[in-house]
Amino acid sequence: MRALLAAILLIGLAGPVQVWARADEPVPGGPTITLPAIAYQVLHQGDPTGSHPTRDSAVKVRYKGTLADGTVFVDTAARGDGTEIFPLGGRIPGFVAVLQAMRRGDRWRVTVPVAFAYPVGPKAVAGKDLIFDIELIDFAELPPPMQSPLMRALPGKE
Template identity: 30%
Template sequence: MKKYLQIALMLFCVLVVSSCSKNEDALEVDEAWKIENDEAFQAQIFAPGFQQLKSQSNEGFILYKVIKEGEGKEPIYYTSTVKAYYKGSLIDGTVFESHTFEEGAPSKFEVSGVVDGWTTALQHMHVGDKWEIWIPQQLGYGASGKKAQAAGQITILPYTTLIFELEVAEIVKQ
């Protein structure tokens, strides 16, 4: 019986030590980064032309400004698939992803398959609409961030405010 107790105790110690070890895949950020991004988002609330849209998940709101109003009248649903041009940047202006008109064809995606901030915006947009959107971290990549998936891509740190210029080109499927 004493032997089994010793084995159980050793297994417990191994589990405790392994759970305390640092996760090498986790993205880390200092508190100053989080504060800087939160403050930038809060300051944007008072910028001329920006309005708030409550998120579908009730986790907060996005800020948006209409750059161009399109001719489309057909609604975009959570289950829709759309094509859009966009440019995503950080609060310092660094572009982390871009599919602009100048770069070629629009990107195709399901509205339900993007970050909550985009899902919220798209369900209020129509074909031809072009908006500037500010997405707070909790409606973007949150506390986990997003690692670069390929060479040339930028890692998005946890607690990052995302800024997009988004233009709906087409509704592929309702």
């Protein structure tokens, strides 16, 4: 894990890739996953030959969520080592779709429209488009007893 983190830090010195794409464009080299109406910008490309997490993965990420006016509503930098580990299947649909298209070391800026975020829910973010800066640090498949039965039942399961 330390070697992986060191490699990500060294690769990060290369600078941003600066590519914008939309949902109707395929993710270059990515799995068959649609990103409905989600705009994303590749800030840093990780391992271009690496694999992708699935809905049944636990992911380790750094992320910051803001509203269009710049209001920060979540930032993992304020937590412990600045990362968060969680099962992917339990997050908002836009977050799940984006992370399944990323590879280890990727850092993306994404705009998740309200339909794939929180149409209703927490007052600060309900009914609003959300902007996330996300870095996928690592992931691993969860064993079957820990996988979400709801997520396994959804179409498009890899």
